[in-house]
Amino acid sequence: MKTSFFRPLSAWMLAAGSAFVLAGCSEPAAETPPPPAPEVAVHAVTASPVSLTAELPGRTSAYLVSEVRPQVTGILQARLFEEGSDVQAGDVLYEIDPATYQASAHSAKAALAKAQANLKVVNARAARYSELVKIDAVSKQAHDEAVAELQQARADVEAAKAALEMAEINLGYTQVKAPISGRIGRSAVTPGALLNANQPEPLARIQQLDPIYVDVTQSSLELLRLRKALASGQLVSSDQARANVQLKLEDGTLYEHSGELQFSDVSVDPGTGMVTLRAVFPNPDFKLLPGMYVRAVLEEGVQQQGILAPQKGVTRNARGEATALVVNAEGVVEPRVLRVSRTVGDQWLVEDGLEVGDRVIVEGVQKVQPGMAVRVVDVTTQE
Secondary structure (H helix, E strand, C coil): CHHHHHHHHHHHHHHHHHHHHHHHHCCCCCCCCCCCCCEEEEEECCEEEEEEEEEEEEEEEEEEEEEECCCCCEEEEEECCCCCCEECCCCEEEEECCHHHHHHHHHHHHHHHHHHHHHHHHHHHHHHHHHHHHHCCCCHHHHHHHHHHHHHHHHHHHHHHHHHHHHHHHHHCCEEECCCCEEECCCCCCCCCEECCCCCCCCEEEEEEEEEEEEEEEEHHHHHHHHHHHHHCCCECCCCCCCCEEEECCCCCECCCCEEEEEECCCCCCCCCEEEEEEEECCCCCCCCCCCEEEEEEEEEEEEEEEEEEHHHCEECCCCCEEEEEECCCCEEEEEEEEEEEEECCEEEEEECCCCCCEEEEECHHHCCCCCECEEEEEEECC
16 A cells, blocks of 8 residues: 555656756747847938029910001902911001092092192292382282292192192002011901991901910019028029020920010009019910910029938928938937928928938838937938
């Protein structure tokens, strides 16, 4: 009985002792190494001259516009142009029945001939009386009357000349001519219509399209800001700014010809607070037509020490402020609040918040936080 009791107890003690010995002989567990610093790509900030432009909406308008109207009354006989064609100044566009005006011109010519014939008679009589009065062959009164008749005859000749000139002018007006060169639109009348002198309804409209105007609008606030920046020296006006106006068409393509800024309006529209600027563009292919919507790109000036930051490295916080993450000299991430004014291509123009030499994180922003140590793997420097 004693032997059967101690046998299981000794076996248990032997197993427990073996487990203790094995546990004491095992090595301690190794510590987990810290994770490597996250890798980020940065953009090294530099300062360089930045050309600033403004993109403004506008519409095209014809360089010259002329409404063709008759200057004499009469029946229209013919239209001598093709609608939508190009005409030259002086081309005959319409012909009005000239019969009555030709008759008036002939009558005026005859009246002039009569006045000139009478002038010869009166002139001869006055000459004779001038000699006879010296020897008292005629009275002084008769001489004075002869001189007065001569002056009257001369006046009649001048009046007849003026009447003939007016009759010829009216006869010339029966041919309605183009006052300017350009492209003519549709005709408002057809042959057989009765036209009235200086009627309010134009017969046709001519527009000169080469060159062509582009009228754009700019807010008065932006204009004041620009003038202030130029006055303070923050912006330097370019000598080529006036001759370097670019144009974007309705489909977004860039117009192949550059334009020149002509003037800015002298008043602000009280309803919109906008100022109108006018530029002129060459239009040899008539690609631009009056009334088209376009966007003009105007050069404002050059910021000599401009700081640019890539847009992909700039975000907005909950308050709408522009922010960026910067790697400092110790390789630690720092947050920066930026003041940006505009975009220049795919970059922000930074007015405050960054300095030359700062390294802005542009790749790997999602995996870092302020205060973290990072490893820079790529540094790009602004050209």
